[in-house]
Amino acid sequence: MPEIFIDGHRYEFEGDHKVLQFIQDLGKEVPFFCYHPSMTAPANCRQCMVKAGQYMKDRETGEYEVDENGERVIRWFPKLQTSCNLMAADGMVILTQETDELVQRAQKDNLELILINHPLDCPICDQAGECPLQIQTYKYGPEGSRFEVKKVHKPKRIQLGPRVVLDAERCINCTRCTRFTQEISKTDQLTITSRGDKNYPTTAPGREFDDPYSLNTVDICPVGALTSADFRFKARVWEMNQTPSIDITNGKGTNIDLWTRDNLILRVTPRFNAEVNDHWMPDAGREAYKIFNENRISRPQQKLDGEQILSSWNNAIATLSEEIAATDNSKIVVIASPHASVEENYALSKYTNLLGLNQPVFTPHIEEGTGDDFLLSDDVAPNANGCRLLGFTELDKASIKKEIKKAELVVILHDNLIDREVIAADDLKEKFVVVFATNNSDTSKAADLVIPITTAAEHAASYVNVDGRIQRTYRAKETKYTERRLDLEMSEGRLDRYGTNFDNWVTEDNKIDCLPVWKFINRISEHSGLECNFNDGREIMDEIASTLDSFTGVSYAAMDEQAGIQLSIKKETSTSK
Amino acid sequence: MAYEFTKEDLREIEKIKAKYPEVMPATLPTLWVAQRRFGHVEPEVQRLVAETLGLPEAHVHGVANFYTQYYKEKKGKHVLDVCTCLSCQLCGGYEILHHLEETLGIKAGDTTEDGTFTLNQVECLGACGYAPMLQVTNDKYVNHLTKEKADELVDKLKNGEEPDYEQMKMPQHKNI
Ligand code: SF4
Ligand code: SF4
Ligand code: FES
Ligand code: FES
Numbered sequence: 001m002p003e004i005f006i007d008g009h010r011y012e013f014e015g016d017h018k019v020l021q022f023i024q025d026l027g028k029e030v031p032f033f034c035y036h037p038s039m040t041a042p043a044n045c046r047q048c049m050v051k052a053g054q055y056m057k058d059r060e061t062g063e064y065e066v067d068e069n070g071e072r073v074i075r076w077f078p079k080l081q082t083s084c085n086l087m088a089a090d091g092m093v094i095l096t097q098e099t100d101e102l103v104q105r106a107q108k109d110n111l112e113l114i115l116i117n118h119p120l121d122c123p124i125c126d127q128a129g130e131c132p133l134q135i136q137t138y139k140y141g142p143e144g145s146r147f148e149v150k151k152v153h154k155p156k157r158i159q160l161g162p163r164v165v166l167d168a169e170r171c172i173n174c175t176r177c178t179r180f181t182q183e184i185s186k187t188d189q190l191t192i193t194s195r196g197d198k199n200y201p202t203t204a205p206g207r208e209f210d211d212p213y214s215l216n217t218v219d220i221c222p223v224g225a226l227t228s229a230d231f232r233f234k235a236r237v238w239e240m241n242q243t244p245s246i247d248i249t250n251g252k253g254t255n256i257d258l259w260t261r262d263n264l265i266l267r268v269t270p271r272f273n274a275e276v277n278d279h280w281m282p283d284a285g286r287e288a289y290k291i292f293n294e295n296r297i298s299r300p301q302q303k304l305d306g307e308q309i310l311s312s313w314n315n316a317i318a319t320l321s322e323e324i325a326a327t328d329n330s331k332i333v334v335i336a337s338p339h340a341s342v343e344e345n346y347a348l349s350k351y352t353n354l355l356g357l358n359q360p361v362f363t364p365h366i367e368e369g370t371g372d373d374f375l376l377s378d379d380v381a382p383n384a385n386g387c388r389l390l391g392f393t394e395l396d397k398a399s400i401k402k403e404i405k406k407a408e409l410v411v412i413l414h415d416n417l418i419d420r421e422v423i424a425a426d427d428l429k430e431k432f433v434v435v436f437a438t439n440n441s442d443t444s445k446a447a448d449l450v451i452p453i454t455t456a457a458e459h460a461a462s463y464v465n466v467d468g469r470i471q472r473t474y475r476a477k478e479t480k481y482t483e484r485r486l487d488l489e490m491s492e493g494r495l496d497r498y499g500t501n502f503d504n505w506v507t508e509d510n511k512i513d514c515l516p517v518w519k520f521i522n523r524i525s526e527h528s529g530l531e532c533n534f535n536d537g538r539e540i541m542d543e544i545a546s547t548l549d550s551f552t553g554v555s556y557a558a559m560d561e562q563a564g565i566q567l568s569i570k571k572e573t574s575t576s577k
Numbered sequence: 578m579a580y581e582f583t584k585e586d587l588r589e590i591e592k593i594k595a596k597y598p599e600v601m602p603a604t605l606p607t608l609w610v611a612q613r614r615f616g617h618v619e620p621e622v623q624r625l626v627a628e629t630l631g632l633p634e635a636h637v638h639g640v641a642n643f644y645t646q647y648y649k650e651k652k653g654k655h656v657l658d659v660c661t662c663l664s665c666q667l668c669g670g671y672e673i674l675h676h677l678e679e680t681l682g683i684k685a686g687d688t689t690e691d692g693t694f695t696l697n698q699v700e701c702l703g704a705c706g707y708a709p710m711l712q713v714t715n716d717k718y719v720n721h722l723t724k725e726k727a728d729e730l731v732d733k734l735k736n737g738e739e740p741d742y743e744q745m746k747m748p749q750h751k752n753i
Contacts, residue, residue: 181635191639204627204634205620 002090005055007099013088020048020083023096030096031107031136033114033222034174035084038279039183043082045114045174047136049106051095052081064091080106097140104140111141117152117197118223119169127224129237133172152197160190160202161209163229163283164218168200171225177201177217184280185213185374200225212372215283219269230286231267235259239505241493243476244271246463247285248339248456250370251379253465254281255563258289258457258476261495263510265289265457265477273563276469282375292477295439297452298513308450313515317524319449323409323432325528329357333407335400336360336392337415338381340436340517341461342470342551343540344453345383345390347518347532348413348436354530360413362387363400363422377466382456385569386464389550397422407431413517414453418443436517452514454479459516460489461537462559468569470551472537472559480513580625586610590629600630604640608647617648645699646715653688653695655734658712661698664705673709673722674698680731693735706747713740720745 001012006023013022021037023030034045053076056065065073074093080103083094097104115137122128154168178190178201189209193202203209218226240259247254247268255273258265268289270281300316301308311319324332334352336345349360365381388394395403401423404410411434417423418441425446435447438455456463458479462472475482475490484490485497499506515523518534525532534540538556545551554565582590593606607630611622618626618641627637641647648656657677661670674685677696681689685698704710707720711727717740719730730740 178635182633188633188635191633191635193639193642195643202635202638204623204638207634 002088004088004090004092004094006094007096017088018084019050019052019081019086019088019092019094022088023083023094028096028098030083031132031140032084033132033136033172034176036176036179036220036279039176039179041085042175042179043085045172046082046110047107047114048083049080049103049110050083050086050097051100051103052077052083052086053093054089055091055093057091107140108142111137112145112147114172115141115145116147117169118172119151121167121170121224125170125224126227126232127170127221131224132222154198154200158202159229160226161211161214164209164214165227165229165232166201167225167227169225170223171200171221172223173199173201174222175201176220176222177226180213180217180220181211184216185211187211187213189214190217212283212376213280213374215286216270216280220279228267228286235261235266239493239495240266241476241491241496243457243474243491245456245473245476246382246471247281247288248291248382248463249285249288249380250282250375251377251381251384251466252276252375253382253463253467253469253471253564254285254375255471256281256285258292260457260476261493262505262507263477265292273471275564275566276465276467276471277375280375284376291439292455292457293510296455296512296514297437297440297444297450298480300452301444301447301450303448308445308447311449313523316449316451317520317527320434320451320524321528323434323449324355327409327432329355331406331408332357332411333403333409334358334360334411335404335413335415335417336362336387336390337413338362338364338379338384338387339416340414341383341456341459341463341473341537342386342390342544343459343461343534343537344413344436344517345387345392346540346544347521347534348411349390349392351521351525351530351532354525354532355528359392361393361395361400361403362415363395363397363417365415365420379466382463382465384464385466385468385567386462386470389464389567389569390544390548401427404428404431410434412436412443412447414438416441416443418446436520438514451520452512453520454512454514454516458482458512458514459537460556461516462541462554464567464569468567469564470554470559470567471564472556478511479515480511481515481519580611580615580622582610582614582625582629586614587629594630600632601636603630604632604637605644608637608641612647616654617651619650651688654693656695656697656714657730658697658699658702659685660700660702660704660708660710660712662701662705664701665709668708669722670709673711673724673727676724677727677731680728694731704745707745717742719743 003010003012020030030048032048035041053074056073056075058065067073097107156167158166160166181187181190189203189211190201192199218228240261243258245256245258247256254277255271257269257271259267268286272279300311302311364384366378367380368378371378404427409432413436418425428446433447434449435444436451436453437444444450456473457476460474462470464470478484521532545554589610590607594603607626608618611626612618615622623637623641624634627634659674681694683689685696688695702712704718709722710718710720712718720743
């Protein structure tokens with residue numbers, strides 16, 4: 001097998017490897033800026049220098065040549081090489097900054113050059129704390145600068161497009177952003193203008209950077225040159241904590257991270273998943289943070305004389321039990337939801353089973369034209385396939401409407417049927433309507449009883465994407481009834497851990513009075529003497545996996561380990577475009 | 578004003594495209610065709626080039642902006658690029674520049690009102706051996722400049738004559 005020697009250690013490899021990537025995959029480091037594993041490597045930042053050479057082999061015998069001391073003879077390449085575009089070769093010898101002074105010097109000098117015209121904006125720069133330039137400079141950079149002349153000034157605060165703002169002075173011209181529009185989103189909207197110390201990325205004159213994937217450039221920009229118009233100046237990275245999650249605004253199931261401070265989700269960034277979204281996400285999904293924070297329903301609400309008023313959990317439970325008891329089973333329709341997780345849907349169906357009601361029905365949420373050939377599908381609900389795999393009856397809009405017409409008691413799980421025009425508010429007249437909801441909507445307003453439930457940011461639960469991959473969320477945000485410090489699965493930022501009420505950004509205000517669907521089901525079952533006891537999503541998933549063939553082998557541990565699990569779905573049920 | 582290529586231009590562009598396996602390398606020569614036709618490659622002309630070649634506008638913009646030889650704004654009929662880089666400066670480049678500023682009544686970087694001349698101050702044009710020098714509209718070099726030689730050049734251009742092509746020789750040293 002081909003072998004390569006890095007800093008004196010021997011490694012075997014197979015296939016094509018760029019030296020920089022190979023070193024990273026070993027868990028070691030060479031500093032770099034312009035390289036990105038999903039794009040071409042133009043090697044223009046020059047930061048990833050290593051010393052490279054080749055052990056000499058005798059052409060005839062194929063043996064390594066040795067000198068008089070018995071050491072293998074190395075032929076060094078005449079100059080240092082950029083490791084990002086250097087292909088590993090059999091018998092290659094690499095020295096990094098760990099072992100070679102020349103490499104250390106080259107990396108240091110390169111940083112000094114890059115910093116010549118770089119503004120010292122760190123204290124007010126959004127990138128600070130997650131800035132490769134800042135980090136590399138601390139680790140490998142010079143103590144100071146020998147450059148004593150006035151810095152070159154370039155345009156600042158340019159609104160490149162509706163969502164992205166450019167500070168050209170901070171740009172190090174790595175071309176990651178322009179390559180992204182050329183190679184990944186394929187809109188070709190960005191280019192580098194001018195040259196030398198005057199260059200920076202820009203659109204063609206009079207054009208906007210309105211690429212539907214534009215915010216990915218903010219993520220991959222190795223400095224604070226590109227910032228999100230929405231997020232800039234909102235929070236410092238070190239004040240937030242980061243929790244893995246799944247995009248719930250589309251059926252694609254893009255893997256994301258939620259960034260939380262003081263129980264508010266402040267931004268959404270993509271999380272790498274080679275099977276689903278690689279390093280990217282659509283701009284549309286970034287707006288979702290608002291769903292978690294704004295317009296939430298806190299505390300159950302009940303209609304009294306045609307007006308919704310705040311109620312209590314006990315009241316809500318008693319009311320719903322009474323309504324169910326008072327209504328003929330055939331007159332009750334329970335509507336499950338492609339917007340709710342597998343666990344929530346399952347818990348609800350378990351309850352309806354125990355009551356001897358009909359299986360829940362659901363209708364998928366398709367918005368024609370939303371899909372593209374990349375990370376968006378026409379199916380805008382995160383879990384339609386989950387409902388299918390749970391064996392719920394899938395109905396089209398008209399049939400759902402018919403079911404509702406026939407019923408006297410309508411229970412709707414987390415699906416804004418009125419807002420998405422499946423039914424009209426009038427269709428619910430003269431019926432008792434119970435809505436499990438996260439946010440206020442026309443649908444929740446039409447309800448006689450509103451049960452506030454947790455969002456994907458407040459519960460750990462699974463969603464099956466359009467391609468049949470089941471993936472799960474983690475708890476990112478506390479509710480009135482959860483406690484970050486007691487919940488070992490919740491991430492804690494510095495402020496979460498050490499903040500006191502005297503700190504900025506530490507309040508109790510942003511905790512919503514809501515319950516996971518299954519907790520509510522526990523309580524209402526207990527009330528009516530039924531046996532339902534779910535502690536958390538993990539337990540529910542274990543139960544599902546042991547009872548339903550379509551979920552065999554699924555568990556939280558397995559999903560975590562494999563970044564989601566591919567389930568077998570009927571092809572025609574996939575609406576992925 | 579909407580810019581359009583003539584039929585001839587388009588034929589020439591087709592010929593250019595035929596030379597390369599891909600369209601992208603045709604950007605530079607096509608920008609030249611455009612600059613010859615319109616005298617500049619303003620954003621709208623860049624857009625025309627992009628449309629004609631079927632290339633992204635941003636790409637054409639980037640290329641046009643990389644090279645100083647493409648005029649990204651309207652210029653005078655004759656563009657005088659006076660070198661004031663080290664060698665020329667030592668040999669009187671600034672005097673020539675200031676002299677031309679006076680004669681033409683404009684500052685470096687400006688264009689005369691009648692649109693005949695644009696005067697620029699530029700960095701080394703690689704003719705240090707014949708300093709001080711200037712270049713006329715991306716084309717001929719005028720070397721070993723004196724004020725008189727500069728006046729002569731301005732008159733010639735005003736009269737619609739071409740500047741002479743000067744054959745330069747490197748100084749020969751016998752003792753090498
Ligand atoms: S880009 Fe990085 S190094 Fe530059 S000002 Fe911002 S945080 Fe500091
Ligand atoms: S804006 Fe950022 S990503 Fe784009 S070239 Fe500059 S440093 Fe690179
Ligand atoms: S990462 Fe290798 S040159 Fe930029
Ligand atoms: S300094 Fe003027 S041509 Fe080189």
